[in-house]
Amino acid sequence: MSLSLRAGLLTAALFSGAACAHFQELIPQSDTLTPQSGGQVQLSLTFTHPMERGPAMAMGQPVQFGVVGPQGRQDLLERLTSTGVDGQQAYLADYRVTRPGDYLFYLEPAPYWEPGEGKMIIHYTKVVVEGFGALEGWDQPVGLPVEIEPLSRPYSLWRGNLFQGLVRHQGEPVPFAEVEVEWRNDGSVTPPSDGYVTQVIKADANGVFSYAMPRSGWWGFAALLEAEQPMTNPQGEPVPVELGGLIWVHARDMN
Numbered sequence: 001m002s003l004s005l006r007a008g009l010l011t012a013a014l015f016s017g018a019a020c021a022h023f024q025e026l027i028p029q030s031d032t033l034t035p036q037s038g039g040q041v042q043l044s045l046t047f048t049h050p051m052e053r054g055p056a057m058a059m060g061q062p063v064q065f066g067v068v069g070p071q072g073r074q075d076l077l078e079r080l081t082s083t084g085v086d087g088q089q090a091y092l093a094d095y096r097v098t099r100p101g102d103y104l105f106y107l108e109p110a111p112y113w114e115p116g117e118g119k120m121i122i123h124y125t126k127v128v129v130e131g132f133g134a135l136e137g138w139d140q141p142v143g144l145p146v147e148i149e150p151l152s153r154p155y156s157l158w159r160g161n162l163f164q165g166l167v168r169h170q171g172e173p174v175p176f177a178e179v180e181v182e183w184r185n186d187g188s189v190t191p192p193s194d195g196y197v198t199q200v201i202k203a204d205a206n207g208v209f210s211y212a213m214p215r216s217g218w219w220g221f222a223a224l225l226e227a228e229q230p231m232t233n234p235q236g237e238p239v240p241v242e243l244g245g246l247i248w249v250h251a252r253d254m255n
């Protein structure tokens with residue numbers, strides 16, 4: 001391969017890397033369960049590029065998947081069923097809410113090796129589903145190593161609301177943490193350039209970030225830190241690890 005072609009490909013790889021934000025999705029059919037909707041909820045677990053509508057990356061067998069609800073903590077790893085998204089491994093889970101309360105679903109995916117960025121990626125992800133109008137429990141921590149503590153109640157949100165969260169690492173606030181934000185594109189928006197795919201914000205000196213959601217649908221917030229310890233990639237080399245703490249929230253139009 002000629003040097004200039006190589007340089008061109010490298011440039012392309014760098015540019016696509018910059019625009020290419022992986023997000024672990026953990027999306028329930030709805031963030032609100034009512035007597036009309038019933039208590040059944042299906043969650044889809046996909047590692048993808050939400051704003052660009054894919055392509056998905058293959059997920060390994062998750063390390064943890066569970067829920068913290070009014071009955072306490074429940075391991076749901078056994079509930080996962082395999083599915084395919086863009087021909088890649090993804091998962092689904094069905095859950096039945098029987099008691100009123102907030103249900104904090106959480107996921108620790110298998111570490112993912114990203115050769116394009118030379119790092120392993122672990123996105124600890126959560127989403128809160130409100131069951132039958134009890135409207136309490138959402139502000140308790142799940143206890144993930146990197147976790148966004150919502151300062152705005154993370155369901156029943158209107159489009160245009162300011163969503164605020166506190167980034168924690170091992171329980172401690174992370175000053176100036178970087179947070180990436182993506183909207184889960186339903187196909188109605190074409191980002192005009194790479195910069196519009198992922199919004200990038202920083203937490204303040206107390207680890208608190210804010211973002212006003214300009215469109216209805218699902219929004220993913222990913223606080224990204226680098227782990228202190230490297231991991232070994234599939235080639236057996238020590239590589240850096242991106243630790244993400246993600247929360248998904250849904251905004252609705254005020255119709």
Ligand SMILES: [Cu+2]
Pocket residue numbers: 020021022049
């Ligand atoms: Cu990517």
